[in-house]
Amino acid sequence: xxxxxxxxxxxxxxxxxxxxxxxxxxxxxxxxxxxxxxxxxxxxxxxxxxxxxxxxxxxxxxxxxxxxxxxxxxxxxxxxxxxxxxxxxxxxxxxxxxxxxxxxxxxxxxxxxxxxxxxxxxxxxxxxxxxxxxxxxxxxxxxxxxxxxxxxxxxxxxxxxxxxxxxxxxxxxxxxxxxxxxxxxxxxxxxxxxxxx
Amino acid sequence: xxxxxxxxxxxxxxxxxxxxxxxxxxxxxxxxxxxxxxxxxxxxxxxxxxxxxxxxxxxxxxxxxxxxxxxxxxxxxxxxxxxxxxxxxxxxxxxxxxxxxxxxxxxxxxxxxxxxxxxxxxxxxxxxxxxxxxxxxxxxxxxxxxxxxxxxxxxxxxxxxxxxxxxxxxxxxxxxxxxxxxxxxxxxxxxxxxxxxxxxxxxxxxxxxxxxxxxxxxxxxxxxxxxxxxxxxxxxxxxxxxxxxxxxxxxxxxxxxxxxxxxxxxxxxxxxxxxxxxxxxxxxxxxxxxxxxxxxxxxxxxxxxxxxxxxxxxxxxxxxxxxxxxxxxxxxxxxxxxxxxxxxxxxxxxxxxxxxxxxxxxxxxxxxxxxxxxxxxx
Amino acid sequence: xxxxxxxxxxxxxxxxxxxxxxxxxxxxxxxxxxxxxxxxxxxxxxxxxxxxxxxxxxxxxxxxxxxxxxxxxxxxxxxxxxxxxxxxxxxxxxxxxxxxxxxxxxxxxxxxxxxxxxxxxxxxxxxxxxxxxxxxxxxxxxxxxxxxxxxxxxxxxxxxxxxxxxxxxxxxxxxxxxxxxxxxxxxxxxxxxxxxxxxxxxxxxxxxxxxxxxxxxxxxxxxxxxxxxxxxxxxxxxxxxxxxxxxxxxxxxxxxxxxxxxxxxxxxxxxxxxxxxxxxxx
Numbered sequence: 001x002x003x004x005x006x007x008x009x010x011x012x013x014x015x016x017x018x019x020x021x022x023x024x025x026x027x028x029x030x031x032x033x034x035x036x037x038x039x040x041x042x043x044x045x046x047x048x049x050x051x052x053x054x055x056x057x058x059x060x061x062x063x064x065x066x067x068x069x070x071x072x073x074x075x076x077x078x079x080x081x082x083x084x085x086x087x088x089x090x091x092x093x094x095x096x097x098x099x100x101x102x103x104x105x106x107x108x109x110x111x112x113x114x115x116x117x118x119x120x121x122x123x124x125x126x127x128x129x130x131x132x133x134x135x136x137x138x139x140x141x142x143x144x145x146x147x148x149x150x151x152x153x154x155x156x157x158x159x160x161x162x163x164x165x166x167x168x169x170x171x172x173x174x175x176x177x178x179x180x181x182x183x184x185x186x187x188x189x190x191x192x193x194x195x196x197x
Numbered sequence: 198x199x200x201x202x203x204x205x206x207x208x209x210x211x212x213x214x215x216x217x218x219x220x221x222x223x224x225x226x227x228x229x230x231x232x233x234x235x236x237x238x239x240x241x242x243x244x245x246x247x248x249x250x251x252x253x254x255x256x257x258x259x260x261x262x263x264x265x266x267x268x269x270x271x272x273x274x275x276x277x278x279x280x281x282x283x284x285x286x287x288x289x290x291x292x293x294x295x296x297x298x299x300x301x302x303x304x305x306x307x308x309x310x311x312x313x314x315x316x317x318x319x320x321x322x323x324x325x326x327x328x329x330x331x332x333x334x335x336x337x338x339x340x341x342x343x344x345x346x347x348x349x350x351x352x353x354x355x356x357x358x359x360x361x362x363x364x365x366x367x368x369x370x371x372x373x374x375x376x377x378x379x380x381x382x383x384x385x386x387x388x389x390x391x392x393x394x395x396x397x398x399x400x401x402x403x404x405x406x407x408x409x410x411x412x413x414x415x416x417x418x419x420x421x422x423x424x425x426x427x428x429x430x431x432x433x434x435x436x437x438x439x440x441x442x443x444x445x446x447x448x449x450x451x452x453x454x455x456x457x458x459x460x461x462x463x464x465x466x467x468x469x470x471x472x473x474x475x476x477x478x479x480x481x482x483x484x485x486x487x488x489x490x491x492x493x494x495x496x497x498x499x500x501x502x503x504x505x506x507x508x509x510x511x512x513x514x515x516x517x518x519x520x521x522x523x524x525x526x527x528x529x530x531x532x533x534x535x536x537x538x539x540x541x542x543x544x545x546x547x548x549x550x551x552x553x554x555x556x557x558x559x560x561x562x563x564x565x566x567x568x569x570x571x572x573x574x575x
Numbered sequence: 576x577x578x579x580x581x582x583x584x585x586x587x588x589x590x591x592x593x594x595x596x597x598x599x600x601x602x603x604x605x606x607x608x609x610x611x612x613x614x615x616x617x618x619x620x621x622x623x624x625x626x627x628x629x630x631x632x633x634x635x636x637x638x639x640x641x642x643x644x645x646x647x648x649x650x651x652x653x654x655x656x657x658x659x660x661x662x663x664x665x666x667x668x669x670x671x672x673x674x675x676x677x678x679x680x681x682x683x684x685x686x687x688x689x690x691x692x693x694x695x696x697x698x699x700x701x702x703x704x705x706x707x708x709x710x711x712x713x714x715x716x717x718x719x720x721x722x723x724x725x726x727x728x729x730x731x732x733x734x735x736x737x738x739x740x741x742x743x744x745x746x747x748x749x750x751x752x753x754x755x756x757x758x759x760x761x762x763x764x765x766x767x768x769x770x771x772x773x774x775x776x777x778x779x780x781x782x783x784x785x786x787x788x789x790x791x792x793x794x795x796x797x798x799x800x801x802x803x804x805x806x807x808x809x810x811x812x813x814x815x816x817x818x819x820x821x822x823x824x825x826x827x828x829x830x831x832x833x834x835x836x837x838x839x840x841x842x843x844x845x846x847x848x849x850x851x852x853x854x855x856x857x
Contacts (some may be wrong), residue, residue, distance in 0.1 A: 024375065025205075032205055032378055040376035044231070044315045064342060066489035066563050067375055068482070223664050244846035245853050249663045251842075254689040258656030261649065265629070265660030268647060269668070274658070411777050418645040418661075418668055419625050425591075425640050436594065436640065558638035 009069045010143065011051075012135060014078030014102070019132035020055040022158065024139045026136055026171075028055055030154035040068030047119045057147075074143045076135040077103050078118065097138055099131070114142060114154040114178065121173045130170040133159075137174020148175055150174040201382045206519065208373040211343045212302055212366065213238035216274050216352030219389045221300070222248030223273035225262035227255055227281060230314040231370040232304040232479060235276035239429050256281035260288040260301065267292075267299045268426060270417050272354055272391070276302035279321055280311060282328070289363055289552045290329035291428045293451065296405070296413065298357035298392055300350070302366045302461045304373045316558030317370035319481060320533035325365045326510045332448055334455040336462055337365040337510040339480040345375035349507065355390040360454060361412050367509060371482040371560050395422045404445070405435040411454035438547075455511055463516065464507040469495065470520040473502030475570055477528045478517065478541050480509060487530060490566035501570065521545060526573055528553060530561045589623065590612040591643050598637065600708075603754035603786075604781030608702050609638050611758050611779075612671065615766040627670045629658040631683060633709045634783075635675035635702040652682030655690045658697050666839050669769065672699040674845040677707045680716040680736045690774055691745035698768045698775045701738055704783040712786035723790050738778045743831050748773035750831035754780040754803040760827065764766030767829050773837045780825075 010027070012020040021042050028040045042055040056069045072090045076097040077083035083103050090096065096111040099118040106113055116138055122131040133155065140151050152168055159167045200528045203241050206214065216224070224239040226232075236252065243250035249266070254257040254566055256277050259393040263273040282303045292299050305321045307313030321328075335358050336420045340349040346368060353364040375502060391415040395402055405423040413433075416422035429437035430444045455462065468488055470476055475494070477487040484505040494501040506513050521527050527545060529538040530553035538552045553569040557575050581668060590613075599605050616626060623644045632651035639646040647670070654672045662670045671722035679701045681685050690697065706724060707713040713726040717738065721730040742750045749771040753761040768775030772775045782788065784801040793799050803825070 028205055028376060032203065036376055041371070041374065044370065044374055064485060064488060067342075067377065067487045068371065068486075068560060068562065070489075070562055070564060225660060244849040245843075247846065247850065249842065249846075251663055253656065253659070254592065256683050257653060258659070258686055258689075261653040261656035262660030262663070264649075265647070265657035266664075267660075268657075269627075269661045269665035271634060273663040273664070287650055288653065416645075418627055418665060421624050423644050424647075425646045425648065427640070428650060429648065509779065570851035 006061045007065065008074065008143075008145075009072045010057040010059065010074045010139070010145070011054050011069065011072050011086060011089075012076050012078070012132065012139070013054045013082035013147070014052040016051050017080060018053065018078050019129065020053055020078075023132040023136045024055040024057050026133070026151070026154045026158045027140060027145065029049060030140070030150045031059060033150050033153060034146060034150050037061060037063060039065075041068055052081050054082065054086060066148070074139060076118075076139040078131055079103065080105060083125075095143055097135065097142065099135070114138070116177050118177070121177065122170060125169045125173050126166050130166060133167050133170035134174035134177070137171040138177045141175045142178050201380045201386075203470055204379050204381050205376055206343055206347070206379045207234065208346045208368065208375050209234035209304065210238050211347040211379055212276070212350050213242060214381070215347040216300065216354065217242055217246050217248075218347075218382075218384060219354035219486060220272045220389050220391065221274050221354060222246060223263065223266035223271040224248070224275065225253050225259040225266070225273070226275050226277065229278045229281045231306055232276045232278045232281075232302060232371050234310070234373075235302060237306075238285065245498075253452050256284040257288065260285040260292070260299075262285045262365065263299050264288060264292050265294070267297045268418070270297075272298070272358065272540060274300040274302065274354075276304070278304050278306045278314070279308045279318075280326065282321060286329040290331060290333055292363040293329070293333040293335065294428045295363035295426050296451070297363070298361050299363050300353045300357055300366060301360050301363055304543075305367065305369045305430060309356065313558045315370070317482065317560055318558070319531050320484065320536065320556075321367065322480075322531070322533065322536040323539070325367050326530045332452060334362055334452050335365065335510050336360070336508070338464075339367045339509040340372070340507065341368075341481050341484045341505065343374060343375055344379045345507070347379050347381070350361060351387060351389070352464075355388070358390045358392045359412070360458060360462070361392060361415065362455065369481045369560075395420065405428075405431060405433045406437040407433060407450060409455060411450060417448040459511055459513075462508055462511065463513040465513045465516045465520075466503075466505040466507060466518050467516075468503040468505070469500075470502035470504055470524075473500050473524055475499065475501045475526045475528065475574075476504050476521045476524040476564045477501065477530065477566060478504045478506070478537065479530050480506060480537065482559050486561050486563045487566055488572070489563035493563060493567055494570060499570070499574070507555055512540050512544070517544055519539065521549075525549070526551060526570075528566070528570060528573065530566050530569065532552075532556070532561055584614055584617045586610050587667055589616065589643055590641050593774055594641050597641055599634065600783075600785035602782070602784035602799070603634070604704065604796075604800065605638055605702050606763065607755040607758055608700060608779045609782055611639065611755075612673075612700060612762040612765050613642065614758075614762040615769055618762070618766055619769055621669050622795060623768070625668050627655045627658075627661060627665075627668045628673060629661065629670060630673045631675065631678035633675045633678050633707065634704070635673050635678060636709075638673050638702070652678050653686060654678070655683060655686040655697070655699060659690065659693070659695055662695055662697055663839060663842070666696075666843070670697050671769070672697055674699060674701050676701060676703045676705060676717040676738070677715040679742070684716075687742070687776075688745040691742050691747035691776065693838045694746070694748050694835050695775045696772055696774070698765070698777070700765065700777050700779055702779050702781045703738065704787065706783050706787040706841070708783045708786055712783075712790060722787075725790075729799075739776070740828055742776035746835070747776045747831065748833040748835040749775035749829070751775070751777040751829045752780070752825075753777070753827045754800070754825070755782065756800045756803050764827075764829060771832065772840075773835055788835040
């Protein structure tokens with residue numbers, strides 16, 4: 001597999017109904033605000049609720065680049081099946097975030113693994129249904145994808161006004177779940193995929 | 198404000214918005230995966246745009262209603278997928294024969310028959326060209342990104358109106374459901390073409406006159422030119438004929454109308470083909486994989502390039518010859534058992550052409566193409 | 576029959592005379608149906624420029640070409656679907672559909688029931704000659720039981736469709752039926768259908784002397800036309816199913832007229848409301 005310096009492949013993996021697509025729409029929007037190109041795709045099956053589901057984002061400076069995942073650089077998994085079905089596509093050493101309860105058996109090695117209480121924090125914030133946004137906050141922070149301000153702006157733009165406060169609280173919780181790694185990943189052609197920008 | 202705006206759109210949504218920007222004011226359709234979002238979007242947009250959306254009882258009636266609306270003067274479109282596209286074939290021929298401008302979107306899914314409704318495919322390449330019976334002209338455009346779906350939908354309408362012919366917009370499920378950033382021009386800056394309407398003398402009017410550019414002007418109902426429209430082979434006056442010389446002339450003009458205007462219809466994209474020893478010929482999502490693969494191969498010292506027919510039919514033959522002039526190998530990767538390859542093999546020396554096919558419902562990725570090229574080179 | 580001589584109506588004013596002679600067989604009832612339609616158009620003062628005649632395929636499909644109006648000879652079974660698009664795009668046109676029993680009830684049956692349900696302002700004349708004439712006389716959905724056709728050499732074993740009952744059940748807001756034997760009455764039913772806002776279905780009992788009549792020994796055109804009222808199969812609205820045969824039992828005229836909202840009008844009202852809402856938004 002060729003590694004592309006200017007390209008990052010990100011996945012939210014889990015089960016249908018977890019809001020994985022909405023999660024990626026938020027990230028897509030946050031990147032777009034910063035003028036970066038991305039393509040978002042998702043599993044497309046007759047039945048989504050409960051079964052394996054994913055939502056991918058391929059960030060690339062190049063217009064017309066291949067928009068689907070070829071080797072995932074960052075994954076947040078919210079179910080065991082979501083993780084397992086994604087494993088063949090995850091690059092060695094990739095950033096891997098899993099929920100401590102929903103993914104009881106994370107891989108023992110090979111990844112930059114972070115086991116986090118995502119679902120628990122979602123419940124604390126107000127609803128188990130916003131685990132997607134908590135996961136997104138953690139993913140964006142650990143992956144150094146966008147600034148917190150841009151992410152919050154994107155949450156405001158992509159979620160219904162009625163739930164804006166809840167989602168903002170969720171994304172902040174997720175962001176705060178992980179220790180700060182300063183800076184936003186640059187994603188430029190001269191910069192290796194996992195550099196700290 | 199004249200600056201274009203940046204929007205994030207799904208492919209199917211971009212199609213609907215492109216249609217409206219092109220002046221589409223009539224949409225008839227029938228639900229089918231993976232194209233239904235186009236109809237859904239149109240049902241919301243059309244009333245606001247002072248147009249009409251109608252969900253018909255099947256795909257046959259959908260295209261019939263579209264043709265009826267177009268003959269009435271509206272720019273009209275329908276959208277479907279494989280099984281529905283099959284049902285539309287008869288009226289597609291009627292639109293070609295009666296020279297009725299319209300746009301038919303086919304979001305390709307796995308087949309044959311009901312096949313794999315949610316899986317992508319490119320297996321309608323030949324059906325789009327030859328699906329309806331009889332010798333008929335056709336224009337098919339094949340976008341490869343959400344931006345291009347928007348732009349090519351507009352171009353599809355312009356081609357339909359300029360050449361009075363059905364235009365098929367053919368793309369796969371992957372880009373149909375992709376979310377990408379799209380530059381939306383300000384509405385008034387979109388260049389649109391509208392069919393030429395008949396004016397002047399009504400008694401001597403020939404609705405299918407042999408004009409210089411091969412495209413007769415249309416008679417708008419209510420305008421006084423009371424014409425007859427028929428799918429029967431007809432003469433310049435629009436009435437049926439079975440006289441051999443007149444019949445041959447009528448059919449030949451239909452075909453020539455497209456053939457003689459290739460320069461206005463064809464559109465291709467080439468990427469690094471100038472010095473390419475290997476040229477990949479692909480459309481849609483596979484073309485994007487091919488572009489990635491070509492870059493990867495270049496990085497590994499293999500001079501690869503991409504030839505992408507955006508106008509798929511009529512196939513840009515001359516452009517393909519030019520782009521592959523220096524190539525010792527041409528690879529045609531496609532998500533079917535081999536359709537685009539048939540055309541490429543027809544145009545080039547068949548020995549030069551290699552194939553790569555996937556019929557498992559999975560998109561062809563850059564890795565597949567790189568592997569195949571390394572195989573054929575070995 | 577003196578009404579036919581009404582001086583103000585000259586059928587030639589509504590025909591494409593350059594298309595004559597027409598190609599219908601001697602004795603075919605379709606000409607009477609066409610004349611009755613044009614007579615109704617004349618009496619209602621409908622402008623030829625704003626009249627659209629949409630036909631399907633078959634003998635009935637060829638009728639439209641003779642009308643000096645905007646005429647569309649479409650694909651088999653689909654004239655109602657074409658007309659739906661035309662009328663929705665151009666509500667200013669009067670759109671008449673001419674179809675046949677095979678075109679309308681067999682290949683186009685689905686479009687018929689949905690046109691009835693949708694209630695768009697179209698007037699549909701189904702010329703029922705009980706047979707596929709154009710293709711040589713095959714059995715149709717209205718061919719009577721036991722009749723001989725080129726595809727029922729041992730007699731038709733299939734029951735018939737009663738088109739008016741079907742249209743009624745599918746919700747048509749206007750259902751009418753008339754025989755070609757009585758042109759003024761037929762004209763009046765068509766007139767009522769054209770004037771009705773909504774989908775009007777009119778079954779015209781025509782005859783196919785040349786193929787169907789001959790094959791079944793039904794006599795020449797006069798005999799066939801005279802027997803329309805007594806021998807015709809449709810039983811809907813007659814309430815005579817259990818009664819013994821009697822002449823003139825066929826119920827004709829306007830059979831159903833319902834006050835239902837017309838689809839195009841509703842669509843445009845809703846669209847206008849949407850536009851007003853969009854305008855009101857800052």
